[in-house]
Amino acid sequence: MHPDIKIAATVVLYNPSQEHLQNIAAYIDSVDILYAVDNSENPSAQTVTSLQSMPTVRYVCNRDNLGIARALNIGAEQAIADGYDLLLTMDQDSTATPGMVDALLSCFERFGRNEVGIVSPCHQLGEAKIQHSGDCVDIEVAMASGNLLNLTAFKATGPFRDDYFIDYVDHEYCLRLRQHGYRIIRANTAVLHHRLGAMTWHRLLHKQIKLGNHPPIRRYYGYRNLFHLHRQYKGEFPVYFRYFYREIFQEIGAVLLFEEQKLEKLRMMLRGYMDYRRGVFGKYRERS
Numbered sequence: 001m002h003p004d005i006k007i008a009a010t011v012v013l014y015n016p017s018q019e020h021l022q023n024i025a026a027y028i029d030s031v032d033i034l035y036a037v038d039n040s041e042n043p044s045a046q047t048v049t050s051l052q053s054m055p056t057v058r059y060v061c062n063r064d065n066l067g068i069a070r071a072l073n074i075g076a077e078q079a080i081a082d083g084y085d086l087l088l089t090m091d092q093d094s095t096a097t098p099g100m101v102d103a104l105l106s107c108f109e110r111f112g113r114n115e116v117g118i119v120s121p122c123h124q125l126g127e128a129k130i131q132h133s134g135d136c137v138d139i140e141v142a143m144a145s146g147n148l149l150n151l152t153a154f155k156a157t158g159p160f161r162d163d164y165f166i167d168y169v170d171h172e173y174c175l176r177l178r179q180h181g182y183r184i185i186r187a188n189t190a191v192l193h194h195r196l197g198a199m200t201w202h203r204l205l206h207k208q209i210k211l212g213n214h215p216p217i218r219r220y221y222g223y224r225n226l227f228h229l230h231r232q233y234k235g236e237f238p239v240y241f242r243y244f245y246r247e248i249f250q251e252i253g254a255v256l257l258f259e260e261q262k263l264e265k266l267r268m269m270l271r272g273y274m275d276y277r278r279g280v281f282g283k284y285r286e287r288s
Contacts, residue, residue: 005105007148009088010035010075012068016047020092028056030101031088035060035078037071067165067283072144076154085113087149094145095193096121103190104148107136117153117182118174121146121190139186140240144170146192153182163281167218168225175233175240216261216268220284223272228281 009031011024016038028034036051037060051059060074072089079087086108088101104119120142147170157180160169174184214222226248234241255265275281 005086005109006084007031007086007088007101007105008033008035008075008079008082008084009090010037010072010079011090011092012071012075013038013040013047013092014065015040015044016092018050021047021050023090023092023095024054024057027088027090027096027101028054030096032056032084033058033079033082035075037074038062039065039067039071041065065283067162067169068144069160069164069166069169070162072169073159073162076149076151076159080151080155085151087151087154089144089147089149091145093195096146097191097193100146100190100192101148103187104146107185107187107190108148108150110136111183111185113150113152115183116185117150117157117177117180118142118184119148119190120184120186121192122186122188123192123194125194135188137186137188139184140237141171141174142184142186143194144173145194146190150182153177153180156180157182164225164228165221165281165283167221168229171240172225172229172232175229175237179233179236216264217284219255219265220268220272220275223269224276224281225272227273227276 007030009027011034013020013036024034024036034054034057036057038048039062041064043061043063048059048061051057058078060078062071062074068091075089076087086105088104090096100121104121107119108116119136120139123143123146157173157177160173164172178184230241230244234244252266252269255269256262259265
């Protein structure tokens, strides 16, 4: 534990398995308290009992899938109410390596709460080796899992966007933090094993691309939120959006060439774009 800085954690759960509870065990001793926010519609009694038996876990049951943004906000709001300084944000599929939280904290302490909004770990996807120079470096954006979130910055910047529901919640928040003058730092000595969908690698136009093979509904959220993100922030963060249209067309091509459920995914991508244009956000509702 860290006597001068109070660190809480929150993990977003959805129909978790025993393997996901083992992931929690990898980092729970590195934080003071864990808010386990469960978005399962019908939580498993066995899982609930296991979580409630852990002395530093507070179990929050939503009994509905409220989305990752709302779940993260619940964890952050609880941590602020209980007087914590930092919040480790985790998803159930991620596995923290030994010493990850200490490495994140080291980078945070180097720059301080007035400068840093988020400290991110290195996300190891599959067996790919991580090769980064330096120990604490500035980055554009970070994926949500494994981040140490400065709750002072959270109070100044506002909550995650509930209406995004899932995709690009993390990127939007990072850009908003930077808009408010906070830095996004990556701790290169902190490693998180991160599972990103049913990831596969393919070659397209002489380039290796990775596909998450997400279901059609995720294509909906991804396209709706990405186009909105582009409209909101393209003027301020041109580096982040420099390959925006190229990547859109590459992803469409990759779906057509390599993924299953091609027509349904394309339909949902179009629906996401149309809902962005209409200003329709929040949880997806099928319409005729």
